[in-house]
Amino acid sequence: MKISGKLKKFSSEISVPSDKSITHRLFIFALSSKKESVIRNPLLGADTLSTLTIVEQLGGKVERQEKIIIIKGKGLRDFDEPTDILNCGNSGTTIRLFSGLLASERKGLFILTGDNSLRNRPMGRIIRPLSIMGANIFSRKNFLAPLAIVGNKSGLNGINYEMPISSAQLKSCLILAGLKANSDSIIVEPFPSRDHTELILSYLGINIKKINNSIYVYPSEDLNPFDLTVPGDPSSAAFFVVLAILIPGSKLLVREVCLNPLRIGYIEVLKRMGAKITLEYSSFSPEPIGNIFVEGTEKLTATNIFPEEVPKIIDEIPIISIAMALAEGKSEISGAFDLRKKESDRINAICFNLKNMGIKVTEKEDGFIVEGPNEIRSSNIKTFDDHRIAMAFTIAALLADGESQIDNPSCCSISFPDFYDKLKEL
Numbered sequence: 241m242k243i244s245g246k247l248k249k250f251s252s253e254i255s256v257p258s259d260k261s262i263t264h265r266l267f268i269f270a271l272s273s274k275k276e277s278v279i280r281n282p283l284l285g286a287d288t289l290s291t292l293t294i295v296e297q298l299g300g301k302v303e304r305q306e307k308i309i310i311i312k313g314k315g316l317r318d319f320d321e322p323t324d325i326l327n328c329g330n331s332g333t334t335i336r337l338f339s340g341l342l343a344s345e346r347k348g349l350f351i352l353t354g355d356n357s358l359r360n361r362p363m364g365r366i367i368r369p370l371s372i373m374g375a376n377i378f379s380r381k382n383f384l385a386p387l388a389i390v391g392n393k394s395g396l397n398g399i400n401y402e403m404p405i406s407s408a409q410l411k412s413c414l415i416l417a418g419l420k421a422n423s424d425s426i427i428v429e430p431f432p433s434r435d436h437t438e439l440i441l442s443y444l445g446i447n448i449k450k451i452n453n454s455i456y457v458y459p460s461e462d463l464n465p466f467d468l469t470v471p472g473d474p475s476s477a478a479f480f481v482v483l484a485i486l487i488p489g490s491k492l493l494v495r496e497v498c499l500n501p502l503r504i505g506y507i508e509v510l511k512r513m514g515a516k517i518t519l520e521y522s523s524f525s526p527e528p529i530g531n532i533f534v535e536g537t538e539k540l541t542a543t544n545i546f547p548e549e550v551p552k553i554i555d556e557i558p559i560i561s562i563a564m565a566l567a568e569g570k571s572e573i574s575g576a577f578d579l580r581k582k583e584s585d586r587i588n589a590i591c592f593n594l595k596n597m598g599i600k601v602t603e604k605e606d607g608f609i610v611e612g613p614n615e616i617r618s619s620n621i622k623t624f625d626d627h628r629i630a631m632a633f634t635i636a637a638l639l640a641d642g643e644s645q646i647d648n649p650s651c652c653s654i655s656f657p658d659f660y661d662k663l664k665e666l
């Protein structure tokens with residue numbers, strides 16, 4: 241696909257697709273209740289559809305209406321043994337959260353796998369603690385999927401575990417396993433990561449406590465059913481927010497987005513760089529929601545990102561790198577090694593595409609350094625079949641000096657199926 245550069249200033253009001261992380265969790269929580277739950281405005285992207293299919297394979301009864309999914313679940317235990325493998329597609333969240341939920345089953349065989357990218361992502365981070373809890377969980381060599389889980393008839397023990405990395409997927413995997421364990425668990429994360437699992441479970445009446453970086457989980461009964469609306473995805477909003485900031489004179493309003501503080505770290509980063517962004521909160525339960533208002537900025541200045549900030553911006557680093565390319569001075573990101581373990585090696589993918597666009601960038605093992613300001617040159621964008629790389633560099637291409645090409649724009653369907661239509665709305 242071709243992308244023209246030199247996009248002119250715009251003034252627009254948009255909504256973005258619903259939040260991917262929250263949709264995954266609501267589908268899984270609905271399965272964990274025996275009654276009927278209603279999920280309004282879920283994201284129906286490729287990743288969350290993988291989760292929904294697995295919910296059905298495990299015995300959830302799913303009714304699809306326009307913009308609404310109704311699920312009559314199975315309760316927290318005794319899922320149907322699936323008659324086939326559970327295909328998690330491209331989705332790390334799906335495989336890691338279901339592993340926690342299924343490792344604590346008392347019977348059944350569950351095989352979890354995914355596409356080529358997912359089969360190369362690290363699963364040792366979940367296999368090690370789940371095995372300590374007593375799970376029968378097996379993998380290919382080097383802790384790679386497919387994973388095979390065989391129910392443990394005596395159930396799992398709780399765990400007191402210091403996570404070696406900040407990861408909301410690992411934390412959520414252990415919380416789900418802990419809810420079905422025979423004793424209490426304490427899970428400690430180095431720096432806070434997104435907390436949708438804790439917030440929504442607590443809203444549903446589950447006894448789960450968070451004190452500093454420790455999460456206390458207690459054995460639980462089936463979840464209560466719910467009727468919840470999924471807000472807009474701040475990670476999807478980030479592409480449009482950065483685009484508006486980088487074109488002086490532009491104005492953009494993004495409506496009804498999840499404003500959970502652990503998801504909008506990128507807004508703090510951009511403000512530090514001099515961006516004009518205002519948040520207008522409209523509701524708070526179970527997640528803060530509101531509008532984001534952005535104005536184009538004449539001049540941005542460089543900023544540094546340290547390890548403790550990384551979990552709050554983990555999915556936005558590709559788009560933040562574009563803002564850094566146009567900012568004045570040297571920006572450095574450190575402590576982001578885990579970015580190499582996403583749908584692609586995102587550190588390498590970012591540096592490869594920035595260089596191709598004529599931007600001064602130095603790759604480091606755990607991040608990169610960008611020296612700006614740069615003029616963006618049109619180029620052949622390589623997506624590495626990674627949705628966030630595709631969207632971040634489409635934004636860069638819109639700001640470039642001429643026409644660019646992108647190799648696989650369709651990978652955006654993982655999290656933002658109508659990304660290119662939304663761009664046209666501007």
Ligand SMILES: O=C(O)C1=C[C@@H](OP(=O)(O)O)[C@@H](O)[C@H](O)C1
Pocket residue numbers: 260261262332333406407408409410412434554555578
């Ligand atoms: O829990 C989640 O919904 C997610 C957690 C993050 O992954 P990690 O837990 O691997 O950091 C993030 O990158 C991913 O897009 C979604």
Ligand SMILES: C=C(OP(=O)(O)O)C(=O)O
Pocket residue numbers: 287330331332333334555582583628655
């Ligand atoms: C890393 C991502 O998702 P997942 O880990 O669920 O594949 C993402 O959406 O950027």
